[in-house]
């Protein structure tokens with residue numbers, strides 16, 4: 001694999017020297033290539049435009065939710081899916097049009113639903129019976145009719161890690177179809193004066209590499225609606241399109257997934273003599289994952305002869321929990337010499353007090369020195385989004401790069417930020 005470099009042989013990210021970024025902003029640092037993000041957003045839209053079908057591409061912002069990414073999504077004319085009051089707040093602060101937001105989640109609170117309705121969130125994707133009832137009450141109180149989709153659990157297992165597979169029957173998400181809960185929810189929603197039922201939603205899982213699951217899902221949603229005697233205006237097949245983390249991953253181009261979904265739903269519309277429903281997709285990982293990387297500074301190492309070489313960097317599971325949580329694999333590259341010949345295989349470990357604190361399980365690298373800059377690639381999805389302050393480490397900053405320019409879009413946390421919400425304990429003998 002050959003990496004883009006400049007005249008001093010440093011890795012470049014959309015024309016910017018990665019080592020300069022590390023020196024300018026410090027490490028660990030999340031860096032996003034915004035050109036790449038825009039290209040992927042446009043690629044998804046282009047497929048639907050080419051096929052002349054009504055559509056909505058909704059960025060699943062749980063993958064990476066900051067004001068800056070909502071701004072980019074809005075500039076590119078795509079919608080965003082949110083899953084919490086915090087994501088809603090962030091999107092609104094970014095100036096995102098609330099009509100272009102959809103709200104997913106299996107346990108939205110009364111306060112979150114009220115906030116969404118009062119803000120004018122376009123579509124709420126209703127997950128369960130309690131939510132149907134709460135929404136109806138809140139919409140009535142606000143004298144309005146809320147657009148909704150019903151989320152169903154389709155009973156389709158995607159071939160992916162068990163923790164990120166969501167479509168199987170034994171799942172906490174959505175109305176169960178096989179036991180009739182979906183139909184019951186439909187009957188309630190269609191007759192509710194304060195709810196405007198527009199369609200169905202199902203998401204089968206994440207990091208999926210073949211189109212079959214999406215075809216089955218799309219067909220099942222259409223067949224389900226038809227079996228209820230209903231022609232839905234919207235069919236939302238969720239996200240989950242896989243990306244390349246390492247050579248073991250073989251993602252399809254965006255167009256293959258979208259084509260398969262479009263083909264299936266065109267077929268169903270023709271079969272049932274429907275007006276073509278609007279097709280919604282919710283890609284998260286595929287939009288931001290490959291566009292992000294994390295820069296670290298190399299520190300200590302431990303060589304255990306004939307067993308393993310550990311190379312430690314200044315971040316770890318607090319900025320990327322995915323290897324520890326899902327045994328996820330990544331590729332890393334030495335940013336100050338990306339195309340130098342590799343000399344050894346190391347395990348890239350973090351600085352957290354946890355044996356499972358690994359960033360890359362097996363990585364061939366040139367011989368490194370303390371102070372070198374290492375970039376772990378394709379960390380743009382569910383890295384920053386799932387970051388924590390474990391071991392009281394401040395979370396890294398985020399930099400956006402576009403066409404040779406760079407800008408800090410999330411500042412690195414400080415030690416003062418870490419204690420900002422702490423309160424001194426004053427009961428008992430705690431007077432230190």
Ligand SMILES: Cc1ncc(COP(=O)(O)O)c(C=O)c1O
Pocket residue numbers: 060063081104166203205206207238239240241282283284285286381
């Ligand atoms: C309902 C829903 N939509 C979209 C997504 C985005 O998935 P991905 O980031 O794999 O595209 C998820 C997460 O898996 C999800 O739960």
Ligand SMILES: N[C@@H](CCCC[NH3+])C(=O)O
Pocket residue numbers: 164166206207322381382
């Ligand atoms: N956070 C997961 C994906 C979960 C998606 C949520 N539905 C990951 O990093 O792969």
